[in-house]
Amino acid sequence: MTRDLTKKQNETEHDRYRCVERAEKFALIVDACDYFVTLRKVMIAAQTQLLLIGWDFDLEIEMVPEASDEEGCAPDGFPNKLGPFIEEVLNRNSELNIYMLKWNGSVLVAPGRLLPTAVLAAFGNERIHVALDGHHPFGACHHQKIVVADDSVAFCGGIDMTEDRWDTSEHLPDDPRRVKKDGTPSEPWHDTTSAVSGDAARALGALARERWERARGEVLEAPAFSKGSIWPSDLEVDAFGVDVALARTVPPFDNAPLINEIEQSFLHGIRTARESIYIESQYFACDSICAALEERLREEGGPQVVVINPKYALSAFEDDAMHEQRDRMLAHLRAADHESRFRIYFPVTTAEQPIYVHAKVFIVDTSALHIGSANINNRSMGFDTECNVVVEKQGDLIAGFRARLLSEHLGMRPEEFEAVLAQEGALIAAIEKLNGPSGRGLRTICERETTMRSAVLADTGIMDPRYRHGDEPSTGQGIRPRHIAATSAIALVGYMAWRIWRRTRR
Incomplete structure (x- = not known):
């Protein structure tokens, strides 16, 4: 089924990718507004097997906010809330089984979401199978975000089906649809995912079933080929017939060694970059990535590095723990940046409100695109369970997606950004020419003042641990x-x- 690569890294003897498979269709989806609508169509069309692998699922969210009729249904005629929607999908298809796997630690992070999940598992349709994934070292997180329908269409990216994720690419200030379940406003939220069909979808299905087996000890059979395509007709295909690689992070557990394909693929990209490295991540706090970027910035005529990050973390404690590490990285990188080739920004709305960046994107020149669940932090490189998809040597696709992301942040059409980039000839020059002093745009992230708590959290690495090769696996x-x-x-x-x-x- 899979075509394993034989390229080895100097540091280890591990492959950079789990496998490389052909995607008949490949699409990139930005922000949860479009993703949730597309996801509903695929779930409705699924025939026999639907795999939902995620950090968390909130069964009480409305997938299409402010669009419910008197009966609580979305415009597609199915219940708007995720839990009832899943039940109705099963009720209308007697041959479908749904497997939902979520991180067991999410029960501690959001205990209020446990009851609806338990009720669905205990009293819902017998063809809904719910499990909490605890097959990882203590403190680690099952962080993959994968959906696979019939091994025909699969999604892999950074978007969870949970509260606070919904937003449009316009990130309108005070959008009345962007609210929590209690009616309070949610902050603007930027995120990304990908969709694939063909052998690439089957490879993601195999990975998801493997994860289910490890968590539950239950072997799931691969579904038979679906009858006809379930790719939504209005999901625009960005590329046909492309090779898609799967890269993972899997911590050592039950005597199995660390898998750090994502870290190795990132480091390979940094070493081989010629013109630019473009990163979107929830965090920027990884020692190995910092060291590799610092080495490239010290070179004469090396690549430009542009990072898009949130201004603040989701809590003051997390801000102290993660952004103190970020500040230390920034000090090293800015000291090495003798040719002004490094920038780190946070995006803002037209009202200058910071947009939270949850996307996980890593683009090298126009030669490699990584998108998935892995952040630029130590956990994602060697502690949590992650999955990225990687596309290489698809210059037009990769350049177009980078332009799409940056044009969203700068408040313009992708064609406008591409025209200025062609004129300026460099990523940073194009961004700075188009980035206005106020309104929608990008703002520079500056180091914060260190506090005693932030110093202790950063020094201990208690919130951002990792395993390395040679560390003894957890039993x-x-x-x-x-x-x-x-x-x-x-x-x-x-x-x-x-x-x-x-x-x-x-």
């Missing part, structure tokens, strides 16, 4: 989240019993 027998939960429950019961005993003694 799965150590402390696990369930052990902490059980210990906490026992401690609580013991404390209550002690309180009762104390009262009876008075």
